[in-house]
Every structure is written in structure tokens, then in C-alpha cells.
Amino acid sequence: MLFTPATRLDRVEKALDAAPDWVAIDLEDGVGLGDKDDARDALGALAASGLGGNAARIALRINTPASTHGIKDVAALLEWSNWPALLILPKVEAAAQVRQLAGIIRELGKDTRIMAVFETARGIANANCIAESLQNGANDVAVVGYGSADHMAEVGGEMTPPSLASGRAAVLNAAAILGVPALDGVRMQLRDEEGLIADAMLGKEMGFAGKIAIHPAQVAPINKVFSPSGQEIAEAHALIEAAEQAGGGAFSFQGKMVDPPLLARALRITQSE
Numbered sequence: 001m002l003f004t005p006a007t008r009l010d011r012v013e014k015a016l017d018a019a020p021d022w023v024a025i026d027l028e029d030g031v032g033l034g035d036k037d038d039a040r041d042a043l044g045a046l047a048a049s050g051l052g053g054n055a056a057r058i059a060l061r062i063n064t065p066a067s068t069h070g071i072k073d074v075a076a077l078l079e080w081s082n083w084p085a086l087l088i089l090p091k092v093e094a095a096a097q098v099r100q101l102a103g104i105i106r107e108l109g110k111d112t113r114i115m116a117v118f119e120t121a122r123g124i125a126n127a128n129c130i131a132e133s134l135q136n137g138a139n140d141v142a143v144v145g146y147g148s149a150d151h152m153a154e155v156g157g158e159m160t161p162p163s164l165a166s167g168r169a170a171v172l173n174a175a176a177i178l179g180v181p182a183l184d185g186v187r188m189q190l191r192d193e194e195g196l197i198a199d200a201m202l203g204k205e206m207g208f209a210g211k212i213a214i215h216p217a218q219v220a221p222i223n224k225v226f227s228p229s230g231q232e233i234a235e236a237h238a239l240i241e242a243a244e245q246a247g248g249g250a251f252s253f254q255g256k257m258v259d260p261p262l263l264a265r266a267l268r269i270t271q272s273e
Contacts, residue, residue: 001059001145001183002213005030006039009046016054018216019223024059027073028090029150036069040076047080059115061088065097074104086142088115091150093123095133102140114140115183118171119147121154127170131177141178145212146171148185159188161202172207181209190215200225209272228269236266 002020004011006027015023031039043060051058062077063070077083089101098116105112118127134141148164157163168184175182184203187196200211200222211222228236235254242253243263250259 001210002216002219003030003061006043007031007035009042012046012052012054012058015216016057018219020213020219021210022057022059022086023054024061024086024088024212025084026061027069028061028063030061033069036063037072040073044076044080047082047084050082051084055082056085058084059086059088060084061090064089064091065100066091074101078104078108083110083112085112086115087112088117088145090117090147091120091123092116092118092130093120093126095130098130098134098141105140113142115143115145116141117145117147118167118174119145119150119185121151124151124167124170127174128177131174135177141180143181143183143209144171144175144178145183146185146208149188151185161199168203168206168208176207182207184208184211186212186214187218188214190217193217193221197221197225228272232269236269239263239266240270 001022001024002015002018003024003026004015006025007030009025012023012025025043027036027039027043046052062073065071065074077087087101087105089098092098098114101114105114116130118124123130131144146168148159148167151157151167152159152163164185172182184200184206187199189195196218203211204225208226210226213219213222239253239258240263242251243258243266250257252258256262
């Protein structure tokens with residue numbers, strides 16, 4: 001997922017050309033307070049034109065509905081005939097915030113789904129309870145994200161693996177409860193491909209399905225890390241076939257004991273092809 005500010009809608013096509021799964025147009029942190037109204041109006045004009053025919057790959061990060069600008073964002077959406085496929089709800093701290101937005105989406109008959117972002121101390125602390133509360137919902141949440149930069153700014157931590165570990169784990173647990181993928185937070189260094197790849201690898205090893213990017217140059221390295229290799233796909237298919245032949249229960253495959261968690265991982269790899 002590649003973010004681009006709503007003040008620079010001319011960058012959307014270039015962002016799409018970088019080939020992320022989603023281009024997230026940002027009305028929140030990427031737009032200064034004095035520019036939010038103009039950015040919202042410009043985005044409304046783009047929505048009226050059909051989002052350039054790219055609605056299926058466009059996400060929109062609104063301001064938190066707990067703020068004046070968040071209320072304005074939702075009010076503007078009510079007037080749009082064309083919605084992006086994904087709405088990013090920042091600073092989630094309670095299940096009611098998600099339910100409220102989901103209720104509006106359903107009432108309007110839109111196909112848009114929600115990305116719930118945990119990025120405050122309260123949100124991270126409540127992530128599991130929020131996920132448990134939303135678990136029986138109408139499949140409103142498509143993905144969850146970790147707002148690592150905001151979280152570290154609040155707690156006074158550095159953007160290093162030890163500091164991010166507990167927040168990452170909380171978001172991953174919430175995603176697992178909901179049965180949806182999780183996206184890891186940003187890497188702020190723009191000219192450090194080696195560091196980006198290492199950070200993305202760590203996120204993948206922990207269980208993240210992808211990573212948020214803030215520059216087009218970050219997209220290709222992230223895609224490379226999170227896309228399964230041909231060998232991984234072949235091994236996953238072979239393991240699944242062996243499981244079917246084994247008829248259930250634990251079994252040996254290529255010198256390793258295979259149990260349900262390993263089989264589940266193989267299934268996820270084949271589903272991501």
C-alpha cells in the first residue's frame with residue numbers, strides 16, 4: 001500500500017504505476033490543517049469523475065471521525081456517488097468507531113470495506129478486545145494496519161525492531177482474531193533499500209502480509225519480499241498434496257513433521273498466488 005497526499009492528486013497515476021496493491025489517498029497526516037478543506041473538495045471532484053477508473057485500487061484515509069475534519073470527511077463521502085474500494089480508519093481505539101463507519105457504508109449500499117489502523121497507545125492496548133468485539137460483524141474489516149510512527153511518537157520510542165515488537169504483535173493478534181491480513185507500518189528512510197528489505201523481512205517473518213510505503217521507490221522491494229517465490233509456491237502445493245494423501249493428522253514431509261499450523265501457512269501461500 002502506497003500513500004500519497006490528497007493535496008497532490010496529480011501523483012495518483014504515478015503511484016499506481018509503481019504497482020502497489022493499493023494507492024492510499026491521504027486526507028489525514030499527509031495534509032496540513034490549513035489545506036484539508038481544499039484537499040477534500042479536490043478529492044470530491046476526482047470521485048465525481050469515477051476516481052479515474054481506478055476505484056478498485058484506491059484506498060482513502062480519512063481523518064479520525066472523533067475530529068472535526070473527520071466528521072467533514074464522512075459528510076463529504078455521503079455526497080459521493082463513486083467511493084474507493086477501501087476506507088482507512090485511523091487511530092481506532094474502540095469497536096464502536098468501526099461499527100459506525102461500517103453502518104454508514106451498509107446504509108448507502110456501498111461495496112467499500114474498512115482498514116482499521118491501530119496506532120495509539122489506547123488502540124494498541126485494546127486491539128484484541130476490539131477484534132473480539134468485531135469478530136461477529138458483517139465482514140466489514142478487510143485488513144488491519146499498524147501505525148508505527150504515530151505509536152512510537154506517543155510512547156516516546158524509536159522506530160527500531162525492539163521498540164516496535166509489542167505493537168506489531170498486538171496488531172497481528174488482532175488480525176488473527178478477525179481472520180484478516182495485517183499491514184506493517186512505514187519505514188521512514190527513503191534511500192535505504194537494504195534497511196527496507198530487512199525491515200520487511202522481519203515483518204513477514206512475524207506474520208504481516210504486506211507493508212505500508214510512503215515513496216514509489218519502496219514499492220518494488222516490499223513487493224519482492226512479500227510475494228512468494230516460485231520455489232515457495234511449488235513447495236506449498238507439494239505439501240498440500242502430501243497432506244491430502246496422508247488423510248489428516250501430523251505427517252512427515254521432506255524431513256519435517258507437518259501439523260495444522262504448517263499446513264495453514266502453505267494454504268496462505270497458495271492463496272496469495
